[in-house]
Amino acid sequence: MADTAQLSVDGDGVATVTVDRPDRLNALNVPTLRALRDAVEAAADEDARVLVLTGAGDDAFVAGADIAHMQDMDPQAAHEYAALGHDLAAAVEAFPAPAVAKINGYAFGGGLELALACDLRVASEQAVLGQTEIDLGIIPGWGATQRLPRLVDDETARRLIYFGDRLDATDAYEEGLVGDVVAHDELDEYVADLAADLAAKPATALAAAKEAINQSYETSLDAGLDFERRTWAGLFGSHDQREGMRAFLEDRDPDFE
Structure with missing residues (x-):
């Protein structure tokens, strides 16, 4: 992977992927998108139990797509660029463990879209978030028109996208944009402790829970309930199911795989 994305995996199985372009506020160009996608795939290959995404430096999580890179694109080049962003967001959303966005600064445009693909979002009090594409003459292209209304209410999503407003961390929390x-x-x-708590949970059950929740956005209620029922039943007989229930009955901490 390019040196604009860094991957580290600690002894608890927490994989941290860092966008490393602090001189450009971690803006995402084509090499960086590809490097991030490779890093996420490598974290999955390492059987990471948690994925943490963040940005290098103290100023930005990801300040958005690289506008200097985008300004002269024709529609075909823009389509290919959008496909890279969608591929990255999809890889995060489908990652077989919880993904946590550690939002340490600006999260605008494509940066916020990357955070939206995560399961959980934790923001520094100095973070500022927004879908700011409208003032560039475009709309979100890496998933916000679909994911944002699923996270916050419909009108809030429309206002954020239509006006391009920037929210400080407190307002983002009040709108349900961060947890x-x-x-x-x-x-x-804080994020290290949260990730360690998640990594201590049974990985197979967490992966199943994530997949079942994601199904709720893709299918009807009846089909989703059927998926949940089958997934729930499929966990029985696993080491973690037997250990978790045995530990509960024996009033001790479980020893999950």
Whole structure:
């Protein structure tokens, strides 16, 4: 992978993928998108139990797509660029473990879209978030028109996209765009603790839970309930199911695989 994306995996199985273009506020060009996709795939190959996405430096998570790279694109080049962004977001959304966006600064445009593909979002109190594409004469192209209304209410999503408003971390929390806001100097420790808690959970069950929740956006209620029922039943007989229930009955901490 290119040096604009860094992957590290700790002893608990927490994989951290960092966008490393701090001089450009971690804006996403084609090489960086490809490097991030490769890093996410490599984290999956490492059987990571949690995926954390963040940006290098103290100023930005990802300030968006690289506008200098985009400005002279024709529709065909723009379509190919959008496909790369969608591929990356889809890889995060389908990652077989919870994905956490550690939003340490600006998250605009494609940066916010990358965070939307994650399961959980934790923001520094100095973070600022927005779908800012409208003022560039375009619309979100990496998933926000679909994922944002599923996360916040329909009118909030429309206002964010139509006006291109920027929200500080507190307002983003109040709108349901992020799940936690913490002091900037506590963000690393907070997300590390959250990720460690997730990594200690049974990985097979977490993956099943993520897949079942994702199904709720793709199918009817009846089909989703059927998927849940079959997935739930399929976990019986696994080590983690037997260990978790045995530990509960024996009033001790479980030892999951």
